[in-house]
Amino acid sequence: MADYRTFTTEDAKRFADEHSTLFGDHSKLHCEEFGDGNLNLVFRVSNDKGTSLIVKQALPYARCVGESWPLTIDRARIEAEVLIKHRKxxxxxxxEVLYHDPVQAAILMEDLDDYRILRAELIAGKQFPHLATQLAAYLAHTLYYTSDFALTGPNKKQQVGRFLNPELCLITEDLFFTDPYCNHERNNVHAEIRSDAQQLWHDEALQADxxxxKVNFLSxxxxxxxxxxxxxxxxxxxxxCKLIDAEFGFYGPIGFDVGSLLxxxxxxxxxxxxxxxxxxIRQQHQAYLLEQIQTLWQAFATNFQQLMSNxxxxxxxxxxxYQQxxxxxxxxxxxxxxxxELIRRTVGLAHVADLEQISDSATRGQSERKxxxxxxxxxxxxxxxxNIEQVIALVRYQ
Ligand code: ADP
Ligand code: MG
Ligand code: MG
Structure with missing residues (x-):
């Protein structure tokens, strides 16, 4: 395929067929677009034997806003390259990324159809005993082996240059660190917590931190x-568990990934x-979450320390x-x-279902205030x- 064009389901089938040995005749494939994300198109391509793959394509704008918010399609290259590196x-x-085409900004990847999205599962009160240890291993390995502990100076700098990702970083810079702390038009503040949000906009000590x-994120x-x-x-x-959707990847502070998850x-x-x-039922689920938070940090720190020592x-x-x-x-x-993350998901542009799905608005306001x-x-x-125990005590106190 030549110049970039937005995929139809036919294009997605052809793309999947051309770049995978799993299929063989794209006219016999089935395809649906089903992405629920904010930015991109996601297609599921399957054959009549039940084999399926995912095609994700970046649009030249943010899907949730439309053409008025242009966005580089280079994010698909970043996403593919980060996922390939992290998978190694x-x-x-x-x-697993099977193929990516930087011109079409399209990625062919494994279909995780026997997995579910963590957010929906946690909202439903489901518990996964391995959650924290597995995610700690992911974070420790991907972050350690791309850091100065593992890479030599020139190689590291070349990697930093490959993943500058200025446009996607700017979204984070704005949505994470700027908008929530001023009366910005992109904010989304429910009426019940309006006065709490206004306090943020005048909290100089918080804004300084x-x-x-933010500067830490930038530099x-x-x-x-x-x-x-x-x-x-x-x-x-x-x-x-498996990570997807790495289009915001770049060389930044390790605590950003760990903190976003926490x-x-x-x-x-x-x-x-x-x-x-x-x-x-609530207390039981919340106790599970606190246990996972504690394990997440402890296992991450232990893994990372071991890698540094060995x-x-x-x-x-x-x-x-120095390592300590x-x-x-x-x-x-x-x-x-x-x-x-807690603040920007409460008053910023992009909210989370964990709070939005609380049906009574006064009750939702209480959780948002917390x-x-x-x-x-x-x-x-x-x-x-x-230490993490002190953090857990602070959370319990809320
Ligand atoms: P966006 O960057 O637009 O947020 P995501 O990569 O998060 O896109 O994908 C959006 C949705 O598409 C996911 O929530 C999931 O439902 C589905 N999806 C994405 N990748 C896969 C995959 N590899 N296997 C199964 N479903 C996927
Ligand atoms: Mg997503
Ligand atoms: Mg995304």
Whole structure:
């Protein structure tokens, strides 16, 4: 295919057939467009034997807004290359990309049809014992092996240049760090928490810390991030979980990926105050989430520390005191970005179903208020909270 054009279902079938040995005659294939994401087209292509693959294509604009919000289609290249790299580093927990075409901005990948989206499962109160350990392994491996501990200077810099991703980063810079802290027209503030949002817009101490986290995001190329680790980017089943949707990937602060995930687990925790009326069932689910949050950090830190101790080839970074300080700094960043995620999902443009699905608006307002309060505390106290147990105590106190 020559120049870029938006795929029809026929194009998606042809693309899947041409670039996979699984099929063989595209006229016999079935195809539907079923993406529920904000930005892209997602097709499922299947044959009559039940074999299926996914074709994802970037549009030259953001799907949820339309042509008035143009967006580079280079994001498909970034997404494919991040997923391919992350899959090399952590094959168990990264979706498999089979082919990608940078001109058509299209990716052919495995169909995770025997997995479900984590967010919907957690909203339904489902529990997965392996969630935290598997995601900690994914984060530790992908982040460690793309960091300065593993890459030599020139190679690292070349990688940083390959994944600059300025347009998608700008979306995060605006939506995560700017809009929620001022009366921006892109914000989406429910009437019940209007006055709480207004407090954010005048909270100079908080704004100073968010500015620091934003500059950190802009200028700390520690590792190749996934860049969008929310619970809608995680597919899960009773045995395993896998990450998809890495178009926001770039070299940034390690705590951003870990904190985004932690923030999403906390949003689910707070959402259940309004989602689950039965107190016993609610407490049981919330206890599960706190356990997973604790394990997530502990397992991530243990994995990452082991990799630093055993694998680091750079003599000056083998210093164990430095490595301890490094982990403490990643911990503080993680808490700060988790706090930002809580706040931006409550008053910013893109909300989460964990809060939106609370049917009574006054009850939803209570969970949203808790999210703002906890988010603020995590940001302000990120450097003084000594360990994950203290964070859990802070969450319980909400
Ligand atoms: P966007 O970048 O637009 O958010 P996503 O990559 O998140 O797109 O995909 C949107 C939706 O498409 C997902 O929520 C999921 O339902 C479906 N999807 C995406 N990739 C796969 C896959 N590999 N297997 C099965 N479903 C997928
Ligand atoms: Mg998505
Ligand atoms: Mg996406």
């Amino acid at each position: 580093l952590c094959p168990e927990h990264t979706v 968010v500015a620091q986290l 700390k190329p520690q590792a190749l991030l996934h860049g969008d680790v929310h619970s809608g980017s995680i597919f899960i089943n009773d045995e395993n 923030g999403n687990l906390l949003l689910n925790y707070l959402g259940h105050f309004g989602l689950t009326a039965d107190a016993d 694998e680091c080839r750079e003599p000056s970074l083998q210093n164990s005191l 300080r490094f982990m403490q700094q990643v911990f503080a960043d993680t808490l700060g970005y988790a706090g930002c 999210a703002l309060k906890l988010g603020r505390e995590l940001i302000l106290q990120r450097a003084s909270l000594a």
